[in-house]
Amino acid sequence: MDLDTLLRAIEATAIATELREGESWFPWIEAIHVLAITLVVGSISIVDLRLLGWTSLDRAVGRVTATVLPCTWTAFAVAAISGALLFSSNAMTYAHNSWFLAKFVFLGLAGVNMLIFQFGVNGSVDNWGSAATPPGAARIAGALSLLFWIGVVTCGRWVGFTLQPGMGG
Amino acid sequence: MRTKALLDFCDAIDATALSQAIQNNKWVVPLVQTIHILAIAAVLSSILMINLRLLKVAGLDQSLARVSDRYRPVVWWTLPLLLASGLILIIGEPARSLANYFFQLKMFLLVCVIIVTVLLQRPLKHDPLYWDSRTALAGTLAVLSMALWSGIVFAGRWIAYI
Numbered sequence: 289m290d291l292d293t294l295l296r297a298i299e300a301t302a303i304a305t306e307l308r309e310g311e312s313w314f315p316w317i318e319a320i321h322v323l324a325i326t327l328v329v330g331s332i333s334i335v336d337l338r339l340l341g342w343t344s345l346d347r348a349v350g351r352v353t354a355t356v357l358p359c360t361w362t363a364f365a366v367a368a369i370s371g372a373l374l375f376s377s378n379a380m381t382y383a384h385n386s387w388f389l390a391k392f393v394f395l396g397l398a399g400v401n402m403l404i405f406q407f408g409v410n411g412s413v414d415n416w417g418s419a420a421t422p423p424g425a426a427r428i429a430g431a432l433s434l435l436f437w438i439g440v441v442t443c444g445r446w447v448g449f450t451l452q453p454g455m456g457g
Numbered sequence: 458m459r460t461k462a463l464l465d466f467c468d469a470i471d472a473t474a475l476s477q478a479i480q481n482n483k484w485v486v487p488l489v490q491t492i493h494i495l496a497i498a499a500v501l502s503s504i505l506m507i508n509l510r511l512l513k514v515a516g517l518d519q520s521l522a523r524v525s526d527r528y529r530p531v532v533w534w535t536l537p538l539l540l541a542s543g544l545i546l547i548i549g550e551p552a553r554s555l556a557n558y559f560f561q562l563k564m565f566l567l568v569c570v571i572i573v574t575v576l577l578q579r580p581l582k583h584d585p586l587y588w589d590s591r592t593a594l595a596g597t598l599a600v601l602s603m604a605l606w607s608g609i610v611f612a613g614r615w616i617a618y619i
Contacts, residue, residue, distance in 0.1 A: 315615055315617075318614055323607055327501060329498040330497075330498035333498070333502070355516045356506070445494060
């Protein structure tokens with residue numbers, strides 16, 4: 289089964305059809321998606337700015353992440369579920385949109401960056417977490433995370449302007 | 458609200474050179490919307506951190522005054538950026554925004570949430586422990602604040618659909 293066949297099958301599911309043809313499902317779920325994304329990006333940037341040594345300097349990195357990351361992951365789960373629903377409604381169109389694909393490249397990069405940080409320099413966070421300026425590897429992880437998430441939001445917004453008319457700008 | 462005066466005002470903005478320039482450039486609106494959303498992200502997350510502390514749900518290793526000092530400036534410094542980016546979007550698409558029911562609702566919610574934010578933050582100036590003894594009211598205002606901000610995001614997205 290090639291990819292397009294799979295995408296058509298997704299679009300043909302009962303839930304995708306209802307989302308596509310129902311009067312107001314799409315804007316409601318889209319609004320939830322936007323709200324969730326803003327909380328993901330805003331909260332993760334609190335951690336990123338701490339890793340860069342710019343803000344929350346009176347607080348150890350471990351304390352900042354303990355407060356913020358539960359919010360980030362909760363919001364991410366909501367963003368992923370609402371995003372999957374939006375995708376299903378027009379799977380073919382999204383999968384062939386360059387901005388949509390670029391968004392997922394940035395999302396993937398953000399994920400890889402997080403894993404490298406998690407299994408790398410974060411292993412010794414107890415040693416450096418209280419310092420105002422974290423080590424170079426942590427600062428780079430923070431800067432890249434900010435960059436990648438801004439990329440996700442930018443591409444995501446452009447998706448709305450590059451689909452066929454009537455999809456809501 | 459779609460009075461004739463309002464629609465005339467929209468037409469007048471629409472006819473300006475600046476509005477025409479924005480309309481004829483397909484990059485400006487998505488770019489400014491992206492900045493607007495990133496600014497919303499900064500405000501919303503800062504408000505969330507303060508509200509979670511007000512509700513005693515997170516950040517309990519720090520005093521409310523300290524959490525508020527960390528995030529309050531983000532809110533007040535980002536609001537002008539939100540207003541400026543919003544203004545560019547209005548000039549670019551005046552009728553789509555000003556005469557739109559959801560835009561009007563969004564502005565109403567914005568005024569409400571600014572009042573709630575000031576009510577929460579003012580007492581801390583003179584008494585950092587003010588809310589510690591008023592848990593119920595603090596929690597209510599915190600929940601109200603999150604609800605209003607969520608409403609602002611929802612109304613903002615719905616502008617595109619009517």
